[in-house]
Amino acid sequence: MTDSTPSSPRRLGVLGAGNVGQPIGRHWVSAGHTVTFGSRSPDRLSGFIASLGGGARAAAYADAAETSDVVLLSVPHPALEELLETVGDRLAGKTVIDATNPVVLTEDGRVVSTLGSGLTQGRHTAKLLPDATVIRAFTHVMDELLWSRGTRQRHFWGMALAGDEAEAKDVVAQLVHDAGFVPVDLGGLDDSAALDPGGAVFPHMFTPADLRVAAGLTG
Secondary structure (H helix, E strand, O other): OOOOOOOOOOEEEEEOOOOOHHHHHHHHHHOOOEEEEEEOOHHHHHHHHHHOOOOEEEEEHHHHHHOOOEEEEOOOHHHHHHHHHHHHHHHOOOEEEEOOOOEEEOOOOOEEEOOOOOOOHHHHHHHHOOOOEEEEEOOOOOHHHHHHHHHHOOOOOEEEEEEOOHHHHHHHHHHHHHOOOEEEEOOOHHHOHHHOOOOOOOOOOOOHHHHHHHOOOOO
């Protein structure tokens, strides 16, 4: 997708309105979607919600999960399992975008996944949400660049995604496009290690063509 046409308006939930959730949600509001930002303390988001000029509201996590058709997980990774224990039943049958990163810095200064080798974050979340469709996206671009690159250089930079269901990936690809990036499909959840901490594209920005090369999608 390289045109500027936004998708049909959707009801979107953002669970975790921090450094990742806020810029992505802002992009989606600008694209015409209705966005509910879920938080432990919704009242603290009143100034941010007011700055969006409509199309957004703040709510408790459970409310945001239940009233949205597509939900972005953007809480800090250590809080993810507790969150899903609380709202997981409300995500059944929905498309869930996992933007969390199980990141740790080793003693020798390497960024790696806390899950170790052989298990991707997307697969881990899918096991926790067996009744939802999990898609990995918005993981490998540094959070401080999510707003600026998606606005000042719209549809120039690539954004990797991965998932097991084609229809859900199409929906998320359009939402990536609505956020100002070009979606690049890496395959299924078991093929998504490249966009996890320590992976080939983490934490970097690429043009779509360079992203495909870096992820090993071209010879």
